[in-house]
Amino acid sequence: MENEIEVINIKAIIKKIFQNRKAYYLPLGIVFVLSCIYIFSLPRYYSTEAKLAPELEGNMMSGSLGTIASAFGFDFGDMQTSDAITPLLYPDLLEDNAFVANLFNVRISTADGSLNTTYYDYLKNHQKKPWWGGFTSWLRNLLTFKKESSSNGGGQFDPYQFSKKDDAIAEKIRGNIKLSIDKKTGVITINAQDQDPRVCRCISDSVILGLQEFITAYRTNKARRDLDFYTALADSAKIEFENASRKYGSFTDANQGVILESLITRRNNLQRDVDLKYTTYSSLVSQREVAKGKLQERTPAFTLLKGAATPILPAGPKRVRFVMAMMVLSFIVVSAWIIRKDIHLKF
Numbered sequence: 606m607e608n609e610i611e612v613i614n615i616k617a618i619i620k621k622i623f624q625n626r627k628a629y630y631l632p633l634g635i636v637f638v639l640s641c642i643y644i645f646s647l648p649r650y651y652s653t654e655a656k657l658a659p660e661l662e663g664n665m666m667s668g669s670l671g672t673i674a675s676a677f678g679f680d681f682g683d684m685q686t687s688d689a690i691t692p693l694l695y696p697d698l699l700e701d702n703a704f705v706a707n708l709f710n711v712r713i714s715t716a717d718g719s720l721n722t723t724y725y726d727y728l729k730n731h732q733k734k735p736w737w738g739g740f741t742s743w744l745r746n747l748l749t750f751k752k753e754s755s756s757n758g759g760g761q762f763d764p765y766q767f768s769k770k771d772d773a774i775a776e777k778i779r780g781n782i783k784l785s786i787d788k789k790t791g792v793i794t795i796n797a798q799d800q801d802p803r804v805c806r807c808i809s810d811s812v813i814l815g816l817q818e819f820i821t822a823y824r825t826n827k828a829r830r831d832l833d834f835y836t837a838l839a840d841s842a843k844i845e846f847e848n849a850s851r852k853y854g855s856f857t858d859a860n861q862g863v864i865l866e867s868l869i870t871r872r873n874n875l876q877r878d879v880d881l882k883y884t885t886y887s888s889l890v891s892q893r894e895v896a897k898g899k900l901q902e903r904t905p906a907f908t909l910l911k912g913a914a915t916p917i918l919p920a921g922p923k924r925v926r927f928v929m930a931m932m933v934l935s936f937i938v939v940s941a942w943i944i945r946k947d948i949h950l951k952f
């Protein structure tokens with residue numbers, strides 16, 4: 606039995622398409638116009654990137670053992686530390702409302718100098734929208750029966766009890782900021798985007814500052830509490846020592862040249878109490894200085910490998926690419942419709 610192999614006749618398909626070339630004019634023209642209307646209505650945005658290298662501490666595998674393990678394909682993790690919060694979890698800070706809410710009151714100014722306000726107000730009232738954005742906002746307000754006031758407007762602000770408006774602003778911020786970390790080097794990459802290039806850079810710098818403050822506060826939390834504890838004890842011991850010294854001085858001044866054994870005994874007791882209070886105070890001062898040293902030791906150092914620069918050219922949307930992609934897609938769809946009956950042509 607002779608097997609019959611079916612093949613696609615490329616020449617016949619091209620000929621078929623060429624013969625029906627007029628069928629492309631209307632759909633491609635419509636797609637071109639609609640694509641241009643859509644993509645040119647979207648506001649342009651800018652993007653900037655910064656890289657931060659925090660100091661790592663802990664049980665990081667290094668030396669010959671780490672080299673041997675790497676040679677056999679084992680990865681024990683260069684990012685292992687003694688901290689409960691490892692650097693790999695730093696990007697998850699954007700999920701915390703308190704961290705995001707710290708950006709609400711960041712002062713920003715636009716590149717043209719026409720606006721100087723908070724980041725919260727900028728995202729809420731000064732964002733460019735496509736032409737259909739006004740209609741969707743009107744429809745959303747129409748369907749909203751209860752007008753809700755922003756929890757950022759006054760009173761006690763609770764970042765863990767956002768209003769719907771504040772939550773929407775927080776989601777915009779999360780969409781504008783991307784945090785990632787290199788698992789091998791520990792370098793944190795901060796990518797910020799916005800409709801204004803200067804705002805874009807300002808927010809990137811603010812996120813870097815917020816990260817540094819969070820990492821420093823976390824790494825030094827116990828050391829700071831220890832320092833506060835020994836400082837309070839040393840201050841209390843100093844007061845007790847000074848009181849004991851005043852009592853001893855007053856008693857000695859009032860009983861010069863006495864030979865009564867009871868007075869001599871009391872003077873000696875006061876002297877021993879002064880010496881004891883001084884020893885305690887001196888010991889606590891030493892412990893306080895040690896705590897200061899530990900606090901300095903636990904305070905991490907940061908290296909800014911790449912600072913956020915004010916972008917010159919917009920990062921998107923890619924208008925030409927979008928229109929070309931839609932045109933190619935439309936051409937494929939129309940071609941498939943034309944040759945749908947002739948797809949089984951043979952040589």
